[in-house]
Amino acid sequence: MIPELGHYALVLALALGLIQSVVPIVGAKTRDTALMRLATSTALMQFVLVALSFAALTACYVTSDFSVKTVFENSHSLMPLIYKFTSVWGNHEGSMLLWVLILSLFGAFVAAFGLNLPATLKAHVLAVQSWVACAFYLFILLTSNPFVRLPQAPIEGQDLNPILQDLGLAIHPPLLYLGYVGFSISFSFAIAALIEGRIDAAWARWVRPWTLAAWMCLTVGIAMGSYWAYYTLGWGGFWFWDPVENASLMPWLAGTALLHSAVVMEKRNALKVWTILLAILTFSLSLIGTFLVRSGVLTSVHSFANDPTRGVFILAILVLFIGGGLSLFAWRAPMLKQGGLFAPISREGALVFNNLFLTTACLTVFVGTLYPLALEALTGAKISVGGPFFNLTFGPLFVALMFAMPFGPLLAWKRGDLLGVAQRLMTAFAVGLAAVAAAFAIKGGVSVLAPFGVGLAFYVMAGAVVDIVERTGLMRMPMATVRMRAAGLPRSTWGTSVAHFGIAMSMLGIISAGTWGTERIVALKPTQTVSLSGYELSFDGIVERTGPNYTAQVAKFTVREGGVPLGVMEPSKRNFSARATSTNEAALMARGAGQLYLSLGDTNADGSVAIRLYYKPMVMLIWLGALVMMFGGALSLSDRRLRVGAPKPAARAALQPAE
Amino acid sequence: MTRKQRRLILIGGSVGVLALAVGLVLNALSGSIVFFNSPTDVAEKHIAAGTRIRIGGLVKPGSLQRGDNLRVSFEVTDGKSDVPVRYQGIVPDLFREGQGVVAEGKLESGGTLDADTVLAKHDERYMPREVVDALKKTGRWQESEGEVGGGKTR
Numbered sequence: 180m181i182p183e184l185g186h187y188a189l190v191l192a193l194a195l196g197l198i199q200s201v202v203p204i205v206g207a208k209t210r211d212t213a214l215m216r217l218a219t220s221t222a223l224m225q226f227v228l229v230a231l232s233f234a235a236l237t238a239c240y241v242t243s244d245f246s247v248k249t250v251f252e253n254s255h256s257l258m259p260l261i262y263k264f265t266s267v268w269g270n271h272e273g274s275m276l277l278w279v280l281i282l283s284l285f286g287a288f289v290a291a292f293g294l295n296l297p298a299t300l301k302a303h304v305l306a307v308q309s310w311v312a313c314a315f316y317l318f319i320l321l322t323s324n325p326f327v328r329l330p331q332a333p334i335e336g337q338d339l340n341p342i343l344q345d346l347g348l349a350i351h352p353p354l355l356y357l358g359y360v361g362f363s364i365s366f367s368f369a370i371a372a373l374i375e376g377r378i379d380a381a382w383a384r385w386v387r388p389w390t391l392a393a394w395m396c397l398t399v400g401i402a403m404g405s406y407w408a409y410y411t412l413g414w415g416g417f418w419f420w421d422p423v424e425n426a427s428l429m430p431w432l433a434g435t436a437l438l439h440s441a442v443v444m445e446k447r448n449a450l451k452v453w454t455i456l457l458a459i460l461t462f463s464l465s466l467i468g469t470f471l472v473r474s475g476v477l478t479s480v481h482s483f484a485n486d487p488t489r490g491v492f493i494l495a496i497l498v499l500f501i502g503g504g505l506s507l508f509a510w511r512a513p514m515l516k517q518g519g520l521f522a523p524i525s526r527e528g529a530l531v532f533n534n535l536f537l538t539t540a541c542l543t544v545f546v547g548t549l550y551p552l553a554l555e556a557l558t559g560a561k562i563s564v565g566g567p568f569f570n571l572t573f574g575p576l577f578v579a580l581m582f583a584m585p586f587g588p589l590l591a592w593k594r595g596d597l598l599g600v601a602q603r604l605m606t607a608f609a610v611g612l613a614a615v616a617a618a619f620a621i622k623g624g625v626s627v628l629a630p631f632g633v634g635l636a637f638y639v640m641a642g643a644v645v646d647i648v649e650r651t652g653l654m655r656m657p658m659a660t661v662r663m664r665a666a667g668l669p670r671s672t673w674g675t676s677v678a679h680f681g682i683a684m685s686m687l688g689i690i691s692a693g694t695w696g697t698e699r700i701v702a703l704k705p706t707q708t709v710s711l712s713g714y715e716l717s718f719d720g721i722v723e724r725t726g727p728n729y730t731a732q733v734a735k736f737t738v739r740e741g742g743v744p745l746g747v748m749e750p751s752k753r754n755f756s757a758r759a760t761s762t763n764e765a766a767l768m769a770r771g772a773g774q775l776y777l778s779l780g781d782t783n784a785d786g787s788v789a790i791r792l793y794y795k796p797m798v799m800l801i802w803l804g805a806l807v808m809m810f811g812g813a814l815s816l817s818d819r820r821l822r823v824g825a826p827k828p829a830a831r832a833a834l835q836p837a838e
Numbered sequence: 839m840t841r842k843q844r845r846l847i848l849i850g851g852s853v854g855v856l857a858l859a860v861g862l863v864l865n866a867l868s869g870s871i872v873f874f875n876s877p878t879d880v881a882e883k884h885i886a887a888g889t890r891i892r893i894g895g896l897v898k899p900g901s902l903q904r905g906d907n908l909r910v911s912f913e914v915t916d917g918k919s920d921v922p923v924r925y926q927g928i929v930p931d932l933f934r935e936g937q938g939v940v941a942e943g944k945l946e947s948g949g950t951l952d953a954d955t956v957l958a959k960h961d962e963r964y965m966p967r968e969v970v971d972a973l974k975k976t977g978r979w980q981e982s983e984g985e986v987g988g989g990k991t992r
Contacts, residue, residue, distance in 0.1 A: 520841060520844065521844075522844070523844065523847045523848070523851075531848065531851075532851075535851065535852055535855050536855065539855050539856060539858075539859045540859075542859060543859055543862065543863055546863055547863075550867070560873065560874075561873065561874035561892075562871045562872060562873050562874060563871070563872045563874060563892055563942070564867075564870075564871050565870075565872070567866070567869070567870035568866045568867065568870045568871060569866075571862060571865065571866035571869070571870060572859065572862040572863050572866050575858075575862060576855075576858075576859065576862070700908055700926075700927050700928060701908075702907065702908055778928075780908075780928035780929075781928065781929065783904060784904065789908055789928045791928055
């Protein structure tokens with residue numbers, strides 16, 4: 180009964196979605212407020228129905244109702260409750276349901292909180308949002324119905340893929356989808372603006388918070404996916420330039436560019452056409468990402484099943500929305516009015532520079548990801564494009580971007596003074612050079628370029644601090660003035676500085692872990708000791724443990740530094756009988772921002788056990804940097820200027836430094 | 839500065855960055871991509887020694903030998919030809935004789951692959967697609983093979 184209810188709710192959501200796709204547009208054409216207002220109610224109701232549907236599926240999983248096919252294929256009655264819950268989206272059908280749940284959630288947000296949007300814009304946005312939703316409802320109902328019953332209910336399920344039986348599944352996919360799907364709002368706003376043929380600075384102010392929120396979720400979603408891969412795959416790597424990873428990186432790059440160009444549009448009413456195009460492209464890349472991961476074009480742990488009809492269906496959705504969006508753009512964009520003027524050396528110019536490099540970097544990732552697919556389709560030759568390709572293409576572009584980053588916020592709008600900014604950045608240059616020298620002094624680095632990378636990261640971090648120091652007048656003014664100025668600084672200025680600091684942190688972590696990390700692979704017998712980067716690890720032996728749905732071999736290590744015991748590390752191997760597979764559970768021990776990392780290999784004939792040991796200095800900065808970036812985004816989001824309709828108090832405006 | 843000049847600077851800059859990116863991509867594509875080959879391709883194509891390649895097939899039953907210091911050697915077969923592979927390190931959890939494998943490394947003059955990466959399937963439902971294609975070419979692939987679990991123990 181419950182699965183049928185869930186299925187029915189989804190069908191009802193589709194019906195409402197179809198109404199919402201048409202009626203508000205008719206209302207906007209005929210200036211009929213009642214018809215336009217209908218979209219608000221249907222958008223809210225769509226969310227309620229999809230949530231019901233999702234709750235029904237969740238109920239099937241939690242109660243282990245194996246008469247439902249997806250539950251049978253992806254769950255097991257012995258699994259802990261948290262995994263029963265997360266396995267709802269640990270498969271193709273359920274993850275698509277999560278996709279539309281988030282899509283309808285964003286639609287409901289616009290309906291509920293977009294109170295001061297102009298009526299026609301709101302009607303158009305909700306209608307476009309509904310087009311996207313309908314396409315995906317149809318996709319689920321026609322090709323990926325999660326509620327299909329089995330004629331005879333089996334007694335036991337086939338278990339969730341053991342790799343997915345991890346807390347990461349609870350965090351990574353929902354956040355990633357919040358990011359991917361969040362960009363659908365910017366897309367809907369862009370299409371609505373094209374339909375109306377009108378766009379102004381207020382439009383950017385409406386779009387920016389949505390883009391920012393999606394970007395924050397995507398940033399952390401990618402970082403959490405990377406951390407999950409890092410501790411679960413047992414190779415000590417955190418990014419493999421795998422096509423599915425690139426699929427999430429591309430919307431992030433485009434979304435970051437969109438975030439910055441929307442600033443120019445809001446503040447200076449320039450770059451309008453470009454911002455619209457970026458909004459379309461960002462969501463297109465999210466769709467391409469969904470296609471790459473969900474269609475079975477790529478084989479990976481992310482592609483749960485490869486049913487060709489699904490690939491074709493998603494491809495059709497892709498062509499419809501990307502093709503349709505770009506055609507509409509080509510037709511209507513020339514009608515949009517040109518924006519304000521600015522000199523090449525200015526804040527606007529710096530943001531254009533940012534956009535240029537981010538989109539070009541995105542393009543290189545796009546080429547590296549799709550070229551092998553295209554080549555195979557055309558010539559049949561199979562190639563793999565991996566790390567070296569991206570290091571040679573993406574790397575230099577990103578270095579240029581990072582170098583220019585501290586300049587942007589310090590340049591004035593319209594016409595900036597490059598030399599003046601360079602002088603103000605002197606401290607940052609000095610910090611960067613000192614870091615280069617210090618990095619060269621550390622022995623054991625494998626790359627000559629690495630110290631310069633470290634210097635670049637410190638220079639960007641110092642630059643972010645200089646920005647705030649300059650604005651508050653710290654060191655130059657009396658403390659009381661500084662405090663007043665700091666309080667008067669817009670939150671978005673703080674947000675920019677914090678987010679720029681965060682990306683430099685991630686960069687530092689990547690360089691440090693890659694360059695000064697140590698790795699050893701050894702075969703050990705019990706009581707033997709191995710040393711790594713000043714730590715001694717003694718192998719105490721292997722014990723067997725039984726989990727709810729697996730048995731585990733646990734290797735026990737005692738870690739000492741200079742004879743002082745630091746603790747016990749227990750890398751293990753879990754064998755899941757239901758799927759006859761095993762997973763590797765690496766053991767981690769934090770040392771400052773670095774980590775000791777142990778992963779268990781095979782047992783050899785002579786009784787010794789293969790162990791991989793890594794020491795990765797400052798590796799945690801990679802993911803902490805992403806959290807800092809998200810925090811910067813949150814600061815920016817809380818800026819009252821982004822809350823449309825909240826007027827700035829006049830008294831405070833006088834205190835704000837010129838931007 | 840007129841609007842026209844500004845636009846020219848903007849367009850010039852964009853074209854410059856794009857040209858830079860194209861240059862980087864072409865440079866990287868010529869140097870750092872790795873071609874995938876089946877064991878039969880390796881036998882027939884006369885690939886120059888020292889080339890980095892990726893091969894895929896099944897681990898030939900009876901060929902797996904473990905040496906000291908985590909040295910492993912085995913042969914990759916597609917039923918028609920075999921390629922000997924040498925590797926030092928920890929092989930993946932589901933690396934077994936008779937199972938699908940992908941190895942990447944330098945081809946030596948004797949025809950042995952000095953591998954630095956060995957990938958096996960990480961799920962009993964999953965078979966590297968390159969392996970499936972390589973096996974399909976020699977007619978060794980059965981549709982059921984994808985579902986049959988790797989229950990065999992070493």
